[in-house]
Amino acid sequence: xxxxxxxxxxxxxxxxxxxxxxxxxxxxxxxxxxxxxxxxxxxxxxxxxxxxxxxxxxxxxxxxxxxxxxxxxxxxxxxxxxxxxxxxxxxxxxxxxxxxxxxxxxxxxxxxxxxxxxxxxxxxxxxxxxxxxxxxxxxxxxxxxxxxxxxxxxxxxxxxxxxxxxxxxxxxxxxxxxxxxxxxxxxxxxxxxxxxxxxxxxxxxxxxxxxxxxxxxxxxxxxxxxxxxxxxxxxxxxxxxxxxxxxxxxxxxxxxxxxxx
Amino acid sequence: xxxxxxxxxxxxxxxxxxxxxxxxxxxxxxxxxxxxxxxxxxxxxxxxxxxxxxxxxxxxxxxxxxxxxxxxxxxxxxxxxxxxxxxxxxxxxxxxxxxxxxxxxxxxxxxxxxxxxxxxxxxxxxxxxxxxxxxxxxxxxxxxxxxxxxxxxxxxxxxxxxxxxxxxxxxxxxxxxxxxxxxxxxxxxxxxxxxxxxxxxxxxxxxxxxxxxxxxxxxxxxxxxxxxxxxxxxxxxxxxxxxxxxxxxxxxxxxxxxxxxxxxxxxxxxxxxxxxxxxxxxxxxxxxxxxxxxxxxxxxxxxxxxxxxxxxxxxxxxxxxxxxxxxxxxxxxxxxxxxxxxxxxxxxxxxx
Numbered sequence: 072x073x074x075x076x077x078x079x080x081x082x083x084x085x086x087x088x089x090x091x092x093x094x095x096x097x098x099x100x101x102x103x104x105x106x107x108x109x110x111x112x113x114x115x116x117x118x119x120x121x122x123x124x125x126x127x128x129x130x131x132x133x134x135x136x137x138x139x140x141x142x143x144x145x146x147x148x149x150x151x152x153x154x155x156x157x158x159x160x161x162x163x164x165x166x167x168x169x170x171x172x173x174x175x176x177x178x179x180x181x182x183x184x185x186x187x188x189x190x191x192x193x194x195x196x197x198x199x200x201x202x203x204x205x206x207x208x209x210x211x212x213x214x215x216x217x218x219x220x221x222x223x224x225x226x227x228x229x230x231x232x233x234x235x236x237x238x239x240x241x242x243x244x245x246x247x248x249x250x251x252x253x254x255x256x257x258x259x260x261x262x263x264x265x266x267x268x269x270x271x272x273x274x275x276x277x278x279x280x281x282x283x284x285x286x287x288x289x290x291x292x293x294x295x296x297x298x299x300x301x302x303x304x305x306x307x308x309x310x311x312x313x314x315x316x317x318x319x320x321x322x323x324x325x326x327x328x329x330x331x332x
Numbered sequence: 333x334x335x336x337x338x339x340x341x342x343x344x345x346x347x348x349x350x351x352x353x354x355x356x357x358x359x360x361x362x363x364x365x366x367x368x369x370x371x372x373x374x375x376x377x378x379x380x381x382x383x384x385x386x387x388x389x390x391x392x393x394x395x396x397x398x399x400x401x402x403x404x405x406x407x408x409x410x411x412x413x414x415x416x417x418x419x420x421x422x423x424x425x426x427x428x429x430x431x432x433x434x435x436x437x438x439x440x441x442x443x444x445x446x447x448x449x450x451x452x453x454x455x456x457x458x459x460x461x462x463x464x465x466x467x468x469x470x471x472x473x474x475x476x477x478x479x480x481x482x483x484x485x486x487x488x489x490x491x492x493x494x495x496x497x498x499x500x501x502x503x504x505x506x507x508x509x510x511x512x513x514x515x516x517x518x519x520x521x522x523x524x525x526x527x528x529x530x531x532x533x534x535x536x537x538x539x540x541x542x543x544x545x546x547x548x549x550x551x552x553x554x555x556x557x558x559x560x561x562x563x564x565x566x567x568x569x570x571x572x573x574x575x576x577x578x579x580x581x582x583x584x585x586x587x588x589x590x591x592x593x594x595x596x597x598x599x600x601x602x603x604x605x606x607x608x609x610x611x612x613x614x615x616x617x618x619x620x621x622x623x624x625x626x627x628x629x630x631x632x633x634x635x636x637x638x639x640x641x642x643x644x645x646x647x648x649x650x651x652x653x654x655x656x657x658x659x660x661x662x663x664x665x666x667x668x669x670x671x672x673x674x675x676x677x678x679x680x681x682x683x684x
Contacts (some may be wrong), residue, residue, distance in 0.1 A: 126531055152533035166524035168636065169517075176514070177521045181533035183514045187542075190513035191506050197513065204514065244532055 077140060079104045079280045080125075080248055085134035087120050087304075094120040096304045098134070102248070107274060107281040109295035111288075111315075113324060116301040118284045119161055122250050125282075126158050127151040138248065153181055157246035159237040161253045161284075167226035171217055171236050174225050175208040178243035211239040214276075215269060231262045235269065242273060248280045249273075255287045263290055270294060292316075300324065365493045375493050379561055381601040382496035383554050386503045388581035388593035390550035395579075396587035396636075397511055398543035399523025400450060401458045404465025405551050405578045408438040410570035411468060412552025413559035414478055417487045420560065427490040431499075431556040438552025439545045441468070446544035450537065465575050472567045483566030491561035499557060503550050508590055508638075510546070519543055523588075584625060586632030591639035596632070 078101040085098040095117040102108060110118045123129045125136060127148040136144045143151055157178075166174050183204065185197040212218045215235040220228055225236060234254055241249060251270070255263045267290055274281055285291050291298060292312045300308040300315060302324040308315055315321055361378075364370045370378075391405045416434035419425040425433070449460045472478050479485075510516050521529035522536045529536050559565045581600050585592025603621070607614040625633070 128527070128531070147535075148530035149533050149535045152531055158531055160528070164525050164528040166521050166528065168524055169520055173517055173520070177517045177529070177534065178532035180514045180518050185514070187510070187515055190515055191509045193509060201514065240532060 078102055078137075079106075079139060081135075081137040081140075082125075083135045083137075085121065085124060085136065086132045087117070087124055087129055088132045093304050095124070095301075098301075098304075098306060100299070102280050102282070104247075104280055105274075105278060106297070107270075107283065107295055109283045109285060109291045109298045110301065111285065111291060111298060112301035112307075115303075117304040118301055119252060120304075121301075122158060122252055122282075122284065125151075125250060126156055149181075152244055152246075155245070155247035156250065157241035157244045157248070158250035159234070159241055159252055159254060161256065163230075163233050163237055165225040165233055165236060165240070168224060170222050170224055171212060171228065171239075172205070172208055172221040174236060174240050175211055175243045176204055178240045179204045179208055181244060208243060211242055212236075214242075214273070215239045231258055234258070234266070238269070238273070242277065246277075246279065248282070251281065251283045251285075253284055253286060255285055255290050258287075263287055266290070267294055362494075362497070370493075376561075377601065377605055379491065379493055379496050379557075381598055382493075382500045383557050383561070384578070384581060384597040384601050385500050385594050386550050386554040386557070387578045388585065388597040389503060389507055389590050390547045390554070391578050392582045392585070392587065392590060392593045393507055393511070394543050394547040395582055396589065396593075397516075397523065398519045398540055400540055400544065401454060402461040402544065402547075403458050403575050403579050404461035404463070404468075405547075406570040406572070406574035407465030407468035408442060408548040408551035409555035409558065409574070410472060410565075410567065411438040411441055412555030413565050413570070414472060414484065414555075415552070416556035417484055417559040417565060418477065420490065421484075421487045427488075427495070427560065431553050434556040435549040435552035438555070439549035442545045442548025443541060446541040446548075447537075450540040450544060462572065462575065465570075465572065469567045469570055472570075479566075481567060483564055485564040487560055487563055489560065489563055491557050491559075496557055496561075499553060503553070504590065504594070507546075507550075511590075515539070515542070580622065584622065584632055586634035586636060588636035589632065589634035589638055591637075592632050592634030595634070 080100065080102040082098060082100040085095060085100075086093065087095040098117075098121060100108070110121065112118055120129065124131045124134075127143070127146050127150070130145045134144070135142065138151075138154055138156065141154065143154055143156075146154070166177065169177070183200050185194070185200050188194075189197040209218060209221065212221055215238055217228075217232055217236055217239065220232060220236075225233065228236060238251070238254070254270070255266055258266060270281065270283070271294065273279060283291070283295060296311060298308075298310065298312060298315045299306060300318070300321050302320075307320045307324060308318045310318070361370070365375060387405060387409060391402075394400050394402050412431075412434035414434075415437040416430040419430040419433055420427065445464055449457060449464065452460055473481050511519070518529070518534045519539050519542075521532070521534050522539050526536050555570075562569075577600075581596040582593055584600065585594070585596030603618060604614060607617055610617060629635075
């Protein structure tokens, strides 16, 4: 079913410039199905910009993005979501005044086929789908350990749970590629460990390909077989955790000092 | 556990009793109206109330649920009023098709103008839609067929209490079913966070335009009922003042609560009548009351809560909502809830 020779995601020469500022320059990435790659780099290195290009929030200045051989460059975000890319946000963006269940159910919405008329008239197909979506959403909440919070408003949840709810919401779109933008930000070591477990588990369970932006090096080194390092929009290193750890350019970028190009 | 179970049965009985009493009252009013035992004046107020309920709830769909602050609702009401009146008067069309045609015409215009204007946000959208309402009014003044500023009359007196009642029921059913469905939740997502909604696959522009078109449809139907009740329409009845009046009902009742809009429409229609005795001071008292409510409950009477939630509808999920039925941070009906701690009325006032 999945041809491993065909990359799930293929990014070629991705460049994003805002006026004169080049946030991302000539970024390349090829992911095989099921792979997990971490994107690291100092603040402002262009990591989130890459996510915004991949999800259609920004239209790239140059470059090509292909998902399973389909060119999705420049598609609107909702179409890209339907194509199978889901994400979480660095600064949590839940539907704050809606409860946890509805947050997840909204993301499941794109798989509903019943028409508006069927919904208004409460016809059988609508009822069936509504039931199915609700059940699936409960399962996802359970998976991230939030089933008991289903009927609480998103903004009343503790911080760590909001992060997990965002993951459940992303999963509800049934993605093939999941983009996690600093999921461990603001978490204590124990919460981070739980999160690491969770990412591993969902990756396996849903056969997901994952790109992870993270500052917590312990998490990155533990979970990512392959790491890409960005600095000032440029890819400065790529490799296994050991290679990255000993790479002089990476050390320079993180510890400061004159950039040697 | 035992105590909460007891509490539940108690609620169930209260709900049952309230529902029963409501239905009984409704049946009685219908019977009296049918027998002609309600005097014309009261029946007239009830009719206007019903029309206002349709206007307020349909505007609330756009403003409170989709979160798009549009304020030209009277313009769409005007389209429905004129289209249906012209059809019944000049083409002798029966009432129902004329009403629907009026609604569809309003929806079509809503669709046409919604696509460009709904790109605007907040204040800009408000001003654009206000302007739009005025444009519709001016067009009506200048069209030869509408009688211009002299107004239009001669339509058959079709509207009565029962027509309005039926229209109110249909409106409320359609709107509340819509909002409690997958497309309805997509609409709420647009209000909550447009950006996040897009990234989970919600085509936000589509849903904004959809809400706008549906809201406009019901405004058009309300206009048709209005025209065949008053039997005389002229463009000045559908000006900015009317738009503001509808908006007031929505805000007073609570942005995002249909029940709130219903209650506010009833109150704001009845209040001026009750205040008739005070003659000169009527509008002063009316305005003062409005200011008072807004000061005390900036999120409106109902906030984002519906009456069935207050009465403890727990059908929406296993385990029920632990202490949450009134749980809107924008204020449930004076119900203490956990969410209230993070969003007191004061705090919400800051958001305005």
